[in-house]
Amino acid sequence: MKDFAMIGAAGYIAPRHMKAIKDTGNNLIAALDVNDSVGILDSYFPDAEFFTEFERFDRHLDCLRRDKDTRRAEYIAICSPNYLHDAHMRFSLRSGANAICEKPLVLTPENIDELKTVEAETGNTINTILQLRLHPSIISLRDRVAKAISTTKHDVELTYITSRGSWYLESWKGDTRKSGGIATNIGVHFYDMLHFVFGDVQKNIVHYASATKAAGYLEYTNARVRWFLSIDVEDVPPEVRKEGQRTYRSITCNGDEIEFSGGFTDLHTRSYEEILQGNGFGLDDNRVAIDTVSEIRNATPKGLVGDFHPFLKGRTV
Structure with missing residues (x-):
């Protein structure tokens, strides 16, 4: 059994990490979040120490690490807001623990290089959750692509709409400096999946970008991809909303x-x-996806070209 700590225990994704820790037969000994709505801990690890102040959390883990008669955190699960991931991974490594960080790993490619230096200095490692690489349907698709003629360019359409209320734009997720924007916050694992299946990125064009939706074109070694992401419920097809x-x-x-x-x-x-x-999937496994979303974030949208994306046909964005 390994002992874990967690940063961001009140976050949306934290229960999935708690479940994963429990399901793999391990234990959560300490958790941190500035918000105290963490009753979910009782369902998984009721004996875990909980802190709302980083300094007290830091001290607790440091005391455990120095006391040879106690068990220390070997892993720290990071479920904090995107812009804090880099700092929290550095903290984890320098505290003598390995880091398991939610997506997106970081917001800029430069952060990856800097974290590789910290890994080398500490001897501890970083892994992230690139869950679509483990999805049976995605693995099957990758196998089919691998068996096709190497020069084949597959035509791919990616549409992902996950409706969010007005709270989204008022939270840190609506601040591009903190979330990285919609393509980073809800799309990064899809871009990783596309790279995983279809190879290296050859073109990256953004046609439309706003706080609530984005659309563009990506070309990979083996695919031409038209993509559309949105958090606007009005973009959900009417027949789906009726259900x-x-x-x-x-x-x-x-x-x-x-x-x-x-x-x-x-x-x-x-x-x-x-x-x-x-x-696990480490720093270098994340590089292409982080490069992709960073370019999307910093691109100047070129405007939608006619009915470039079939999903947008006849729609106003």
Whole structure:
């Protein structure tokens, strides 16, 4: 059994990490969040120490590390806001722990290089959650692409709409400096998946970008991809909304739908299993996706070209 600590225990994604820690037979000994709505801890680790102040959390972990008669945190799970990931990973490594960080790992490619230096200095490692690489449907698609003629360019359409209320833009997620913008916050794992399946990025063009939606074109070694991301419920197809759904997810390859709506439940646990076996996704595995979203964030939108993205046909954005 390994002992974990967690930063960002009140966050949306934290329960998936708690479940993964528990499901892999490990223990959470300490948790930190500036917000104290963390009753979820009782469902997983009721004996975990909880702190709302970073300094007290730091002191607690340091005391455990120095006391040879107690168990120390070997891993720190990081579920904090995006812009704090870099600092919290540095803290983890320098505290003698390995880091498991939620997506996006960092906001800029330069952060990856700096973190590699800290890894080398401390001897501790960083892993992240790139869960789509473990999804059976995505693995199957990658296998099919690998068997195709090497010069084949597949035509891919990616649409992901995950409705959010007005709170989203008022929170840190609505601040591009803190979240990285919509493509980074809700899209980074899709861009990683596209790289994982179709190879290196050759073109990256942004056609539309706002606080609530974005659209563009990516070309990979083996694919031409038109993508659309949104948090606006009005973008959910009417027939889907009629069924009470506020999320719409679609990936097609050469006109065929890739069914991957299911199979998400245990991907964090699967990720933890691989990390604990030494097979996790580290800094270099994240580089292409972080490069991609950084370029999208800093691009000047070129404007939608006619019905460039089929999903936007006849729509005003």
